[in-house]
Amino acid sequence: MRYNSVYLVKRIGIALVTLYVAVTLNFLLPRLMKGDPASALASEKALGSQEVANALKAQFGLDNPSLWYQYAKYIKQLLHGNLGVSYANFPSPVADVMLKALPWTLGTVLTATLLSYLIGWLIGIRGAWKPGSLFDNSTLFSSFFLSSVPFFWIAIIFIMIFSFYLGWFPLGQAVDPAYDSFAWFDKAKSVLYHAFLPVFTLIIATLAGHILVLRNNLMRVLSEDYMLLAKAKGLRASRRKYMYGARNALLPSFTGLMTSLGHVIGGAITTEIVFSYPGVGMVTFNAILNHDFPLIQGSFLCIAISVIVCNLIADLVYPLIDPRVALN
Amino acid sequence: MKWGSRKTSVMLFSALVVLVGVLNGCSNSSSSSQSGTNGQTDTASSSKPASKGDTVVYHLGETVNPEQVTNFNPFLATGNWSPFFDYVFDPLYYFNPVKGELVPRLADSEGSWSEDNKTYTVKLNMEAKWQDGTPLTIDDVLYSFNTLKDYKVLDRYQLWGEGRLQEVTAQGSDTVVFKLSNTFPSLPFYLTTVYIVPKHQFEKEDPSQFLNKQPIGTGPFKFKSINESAIVLDKNADYFLGAPNIDQLFVDRFNNSSTLTLALEKGDVQGSTGTVAMPSVPKLLENPVNKLQVYPGLNTFSVIMNNEKPGLKDSAVRRAIQLAIDRKSLIEKGESNGVFPANPGFLSSVFSDMADTGLIDNAAFAYNVNEATKLLESDGYKKNSKGIYEKDGKKLSFTYHMAANAPAQNKEGAMITEWLKNIGVETTVKLVTWPELTKLLMSGDYELLQNGLQTPPDPQAQLEIFHSKMTAPTGENTPGLNYMRFRDPEVDQWLDQASSADAATRKELYQKVQARISEQAPVAVMYNVGGHIPYRTDQFTNYNEDLPVTSALSLMQVKKK
Numbered sequence: 001m002r003y004n005s006v007y008l009v010k011r012i013g014i015a016l017v018t019l020y021v022a023v024t025l026n027f028l029l030p031r032l033m034k035g036d037p038a039s040a041l042a043s044e045k046a047l048g049s050q051e052v053a054n055a056l057k058a059q060f061g062l063d064n065p066s067l068w069y070q071y072a073k074y075i076k077q078l079l080h081g082n083l084g085v086s087y088a089n090f091p092s093p094v095a096d097v098m099l100k101a102l103p104w105t106l107g108t109v110l111t112a113t114l115l116s117y118l119i120g121w122l123i124g125i126r127g128a129w130k131p132g133s134l135f136d137n138s139t140l141f142s143s144f145f146l147s148s149v150p151f152f153w154i155a156i157i158f159i160m161i162f163s164f165y166l167g168w169f170p171l172g173q174a175v176d177p178a179y180d181s182f183a184w185f186d187k188a189k190s191v192l193y194h195a196f197l198p199v200f201t202l203i204i205a206t207l208a209g210h211i212l213v214l215r216n217n218l219m220r221v222l223s224e225d226y227m228l229l230a231k232a233k234g235l236r237a238s239r240r241k242y243m244y245g246a247r248n249a250l251l252p253s254f255t256g257l258m259t260s261l262g263h264v265i266g267g268a269i270t271t272e273i274v275f276s277y278p279g280v281g282m283v284t285f286n287a288i289l290n291h292d293f294p295l296i297q298g299s300f301l302c303i304a305i306s307v308i309v310c311n312l313i314a315d316l317v318y319p320l321i322d323p324r325v326a327l328n
Numbered sequence: 329m330k331w332g333s334r335k336t337s338v339m340l341f342s343a344l345v346v347l348v349g350v351l352n353g354c355s356n357s358s359s360s361s362q363s364g365t366n367g368q369t370d371t372a373s374s375s376k377p378a379s380k381g382d383t384v385v386y387h388l389g390e391t392v393n394p395e396q397v398t399n400f401n402p403f404l405a406t407g408n409w410s411p412f413f414d415y416v417f418d419p420l421y422y423f424n425p426v427k428g429e430l431v432p433r434l435a436d437s438e439g440s441w442s443e444d445n446k447t448y449t450v451k452l453n454m455e456a457k458w459q460d461g462t463p464l465t466i467d468d469v470l471y472s473f474n475t476l477k478d479y480k481v482l483d484r485y486q487l488w489g490e491g492r493l494q495e496v497t498a499q500g501s502d503t504v505v506f507k508l509s510n511t512f513p514s515l516p517f518y519l520t521t522v523y524i525v526p527k528h529q530f531e532k533e534d535p536s537q538f539l540n541k542q543p544i545g546t547g548p549f550k551f552k553s554i555n556e557s558a559i560v561l562d563k564n565a566d567y568f569l570g571a572p573n574i575d576q577l578f579v580d581r582f583n584n585s586s587t588l589t590l591a592l593e594k595g596d597v598q599g600s601t602g603t604v605a606m607p608s609v610p611k612l613l614e615n616p617v618n619k620l621q622v623y624p625g626l627n628t629f630s631v632i633m634n635n636e637k638p639g640l641k642d643s644a645v646r647r648a649i650q651l652a653i654d655r656k657s658l659i660e661k662g663e664s665n666g667v668f669p670a671n672p673g674f675l676s677s678v679f680s681d682m683a684d685t686g687l688i689d690n691a692a693f694a695y696n697v698n699e700a701t702k703l704l705e706s707d708g709y710k711k712n713s714k715g716i717y718e719k720d721g722k723k724l725s726f727t728y729h730m731a732a733n734a735p736a737q738n739k740e741g742a743m744i745t746e747w748l749k750n751i752g753v754e755t756t757v758k759l760v761t762w763p764e765l766t767k768l769l770m771s772g773d774y775e776l777l778q779n780g781l782q783t784p785p786d787p788q789a790q791l792e793i794f795h796s797k798m799t800a801p802t803g804e805n806t807p808g809l810n811y812m813r814f815r816d817p818e819v820d821q822w823l824d825q826a827s828s829a830d831a832a833t834r835k836e837l838y839q840k841v842q843a844r845i846s847e848q849a850p851v852a853v854m855y856n857v858g859g860h861i862p863y864r865t866d867q868f869t870n871y872n873e874d875l876p877v878t879s880a881l882s883l884m885q886v887k888k889k
Contacts, residue, residue: 033761039770039805040763041405050807051489055481059536089407091537092398100394104556164590171596172587177387177558177578194557276582278394278556286393289733291763 008316015312022304027074030288030296031067037087037291038062060087074297083301084294088287094298097283102302104174105279108195108271109264112202117257119203120210125246127211128218139211147208155201155274162197169197172276198275202268213256217249251322255314262310266303384888386574386868388878389588389597392581397554400543402523403475403482403535411601414880415561415577416459417523417545420450420469420504421516423785424875425858426623428678430516431881433569434464434524434546436502439516445828448506448515449499455568456546458526464546466498471527473506479536485518485784511828517786548572548884557581563884572884573870592618592862599863599878606736609664609862617866621877624668624678625858626790627782630851631728631744636802636813637775639724644707645753646849649776650693651700652751653744659855662740666860670853673842674794678858679787682835684842693846700751709752717752725754726775729768732759740854741778769811772802780857781809788827788834791841794850795823814850 038060042053057063061073077084083094123143127136146154163169176182176190221227222245230240269281280299287295396409402417414422418433432438432453439450456464473496476483487493491510499505506515525535526544533540543551549561549572559579563572580597582588589605591597593612604612604620612618631649633640640646655669668677672693675683687693701717709717709724717724728748730741738759745755755776760768768774783789792798796815798808806813819841826837859876869889872882 033764036767037763040766049484049486050805051486052481052484059481086395086398087406089395089398090404092407092539097394097398159587159590164594167594171591171594172582173557173580175555175557177555177560177580179555179557180553180560273584274587276584276587278583282583283394286395289761289763290395291761292395 026300030293083298086295088290088292101283112199116203116206124211124214128215143208151205221249258314262307265306383575385576387597389580399539401540415549416547420519423520445511472524514786573887604862606664621861627780627857629780629854648700650849650852652747654695667855670856672846682787728755728776730778770805812850
């Protein structure tokens, strides 16, 4: 181990304090929005009846308007692992709503993030090895073109071409409507088939940045003296490229990857809307529109935890992959 | 060096092969399902055939978000997609918005009033059966209504409120008696809002919390399963009003109207219960197999005005604002003719026997810039150097709230604020969320606000929006939908009389109220949203256009061509 226990405790301590601040902000932010969910619901569904609004407030636990009371209740619930009950999904618990949406988000956004980095890195390495080559120029140009147009536009164009006109893919949704009657193998196929276009567009939309960061870093590393020495020693090109060049050039991209992974759980709202795909993004978005405080809190809490945990992992792993970084 | 670059190429190529493989696998799945070897329904890759072997499948598309399928409990206002209940459950009567009339469902026929108009008796159709095979009993009906009494939070329309239901009892084994504490002629309309639930399933649960994941109704369709993309319903072959002709009803779930409309255009779905991307309607209707059924409804979009605010206190200003709105243009450009012109007297034309529909085309309330400016000038307003009218140094400048993230609303808001400028009324647009709009309406902290006003299917409830008992001074929350803070003692008196009058007197009183509302213009009406139902006619026929074509009663008659 390259770091001592003081370093570990300090990092974990900072993570916990950040988490506490996030939890508190989580509580406060939705309440800064004007409008009271119970009255809005009564107005929409019960002719604005105050009686129904009051009954709903009691049901939602909003009958005591004191923020301190609600805060204490919220913290107490959290410590018991209870995220509360969603208003818009009443009486379903927030955890159930989140758990239903989470697998779809992880399946698409996580896969897309990992593949996008992997493909971006591979293209970046090859481009840096021969800068200015046909491959380098064409991949840079096309990925930049695709990244500079709005993501939803690419998604819509893909749907129109591949789903509407060619009929290769579904127009949206996560599975076939008749999914329930499928055998397990067809179920898996249906999930993959429906996830393909959303994942593909997410990869295309984020690729350029990953290519560029690695390509430029690698070009800088390749100009270092030790690379020349390695060549002079007669090391194989592939060894120089991957073990000497890419390994050093990857370090800044690794931090980028960990940050992206932290945000995976937030979902990809545009993808979800355009592809009618379920996921955390849409759940959070609707929760905000519905002033569903517990659900907003639950979903932001998940995002906060995943960002904090990924950052912590990055902090702890970094000294292992870059021996020059000594942390104590 | 050469080897290295080849390796990268190999890796990239392999990735491509994997992608193509997935693609290939998928197209195989669609072809194998088309061959129909395993008895499963096809995948979504191509236009869905209406039948699979002998099974006739109807795909209805809707925007059904995850928060709309967390329960199937018809008592709950949240966590469900309400049209579901029309297919699986039955109320005593169904309100048919196309004709504005009640259609018996679990009731055997029209109910009867006692002489003093305080008792309403309904005979049940005892042929009805629960989908688990248990026969419907009168206890189920009593339980459903009494639950609203026991759980206030579920009694959304105050059926057990003051002057309304006092007791619901059985008379013999097939007749329900609704006893009222005062006359309440609208009761039959409210009976349409209560779905009858099986007592034997619900009594073991707390009905205000019950998720009812396996719903059992008496309706024409039975719940089969639900997944991320569809709610699957089977036909109820034992339905007491006749078995549906289609075997399965899929409610295909989308989370936006654009994709749903594309699916309609492609033929993946056959219709919706009312959701369609309005800007795509002209394109959709270019194909003659696509139809759009439009009928008036219970939601009237308006520029709601706080009648207590300076300037808006003045009925001449409110009338001028109403005259500045070109309703025809709004309906054509903003809503692609998918909505109905609203009645300046407010009562929806869905209540065809009560509504003064003559007001809709009355030139005195139609778009007229000259008339609007004349009205303002005769009221003492003069244009200032910027072309804005003012009186006593106060100019006609108002905040204009509308919903954020609502493109059609925003487009219409832009049209309206431009028209207001044409008559010398200045506006400052503010975009807020839907719940915030409600909060502003309730507290009165607004001047002009664009939103819908929706009521249950009852003309009295719709006009009582203008009753002073439904309002409160600016700064206090209103107890009802009179967000305008409109007060007119005569209107109150007419409505109070109407609440217990016979049909002919009610009609007369409602005409008076409508005339007064159109003169006083407490709101500037835009259009009336009921149904705009898109549906395809290439694979299915026999839609009942006297009903909403995709409602349960129409869909059970629909046949495969």
